[in-house]
Amino acid sequence: MNLENYYWYFTSAISPKLCDDIIKYGLAHNEILARTGDYGDKELTKDQVRDMKRKRNSDIVWLSEPWIYKELQPYIEKANQNAGWNFKWDYSESCQFTKYKLNQYYDWHCDSWTKPYEKEGPQKGKIRKLSMTCQLTDGSEYKGGELEFDFKNYDPNMRDEYKHLVQAKEILPKGSIIVFPSFVWHRVKPVTKGTRYSLVMWNLGQPWT
Numbered sequence: 580m581n582l583e584n585y586y587w588y589f590t591s592a593i594s595p596k597l598c599d600d601i602i603k604y605g606l607a608h609n610e611i612l613a614r615t616g617d618y619g620d621k622e623l624t625k626d627q628v629r630d631m632k633r634k635r636n637s638d639i640v641w642l643s644e645p646w647i648y649k650e651l652q653p654y655i656e657k658a659n660q661n662a663g664w665n666f667k668w669d670y671s672e673s674c675q676f677t678k679y680k681l682n683q684y685y686d687w688h689c690d691s692w693t694k695p696y697e698k699e700g701p702q703k704g705k706i707r708k709l710s711m712t713c714q715l716t717d718g719s720e721y722k723g724g725e726l727e728f729d730f731k732n733y734d735p736n737m738r739d740e741y742k743h744l745v746q747a748k749e750i751l752p753k754g755s756i757i758v759f760p761s762f763v764w765h766r767v768k769p770v771t772k773g774t775r776y777s778l779v780m781w782n783l784g785q786p787w788t
Contacts, residue, residue, distance in 0.1 A: 585730045586759035587658035593754040598715045602776050605676035610638040636683045640676040658758035666708045668784035675779040684769040690761040705783040707761035713778040718751030721773030729764045
């Protein structure tokens with residue numbers, strides 16, 4: 580799907596204090612190793628962990644506090660309208676508080692899957708339509724960890740990373756928010772100094788018709 584806008588951003592949208600509150604709250608919970616969808620919730624062997632870390636290496640905490648949704652959901656809908664997507668969505672999954680430490684990263688991926696959710700609950704039968712990342716750490720507090728997009732709106736034989744990769748520098752200021760369709764490919768490059776904290780939220784709706 581070709582789009583006029585592949586992402587929409589709000590620079591310094593939420594206050595530094597709220598960012599710090601979310602970081603403090605996230606750090607007060609036990610973190611777990613982030614997984615890709617292929618590995619689910621099953622117990623992993625050392626070889627599986629090693630293989631998974633080739634794709635993704637970060638630590639996360641799941642958060643579902645109403646005060647977080649109240650602050651962030653309005654920006655998701657505003658971006659949905661301003662960017663001209665107008666996707667129909669009606670449910671937000673648990674927020675993912677993510678910590679990227681030295682050498683941690685998340686390689687190329689998209690957030691949407693090939694099939695709707697099958698497990699019981701409010702997400703059943705729905706798909707991810709809009710992804711949101713909130714920058715909790717100012718870009719001056721770490722190095723590396725760049726959020727990059729590959730819009731894939733070109734002929735494969737004409738691919739040139741210097742032309743077709745877009746780095747979302749607009750969200751480097753603390754409290755910035757970026758929203759994008761969940762089918763858009765993106766990555767977080769390895770952090771080379773410091774720690775990058777972010778909050779990710781996926782927003783669901785009925786499958787495309």
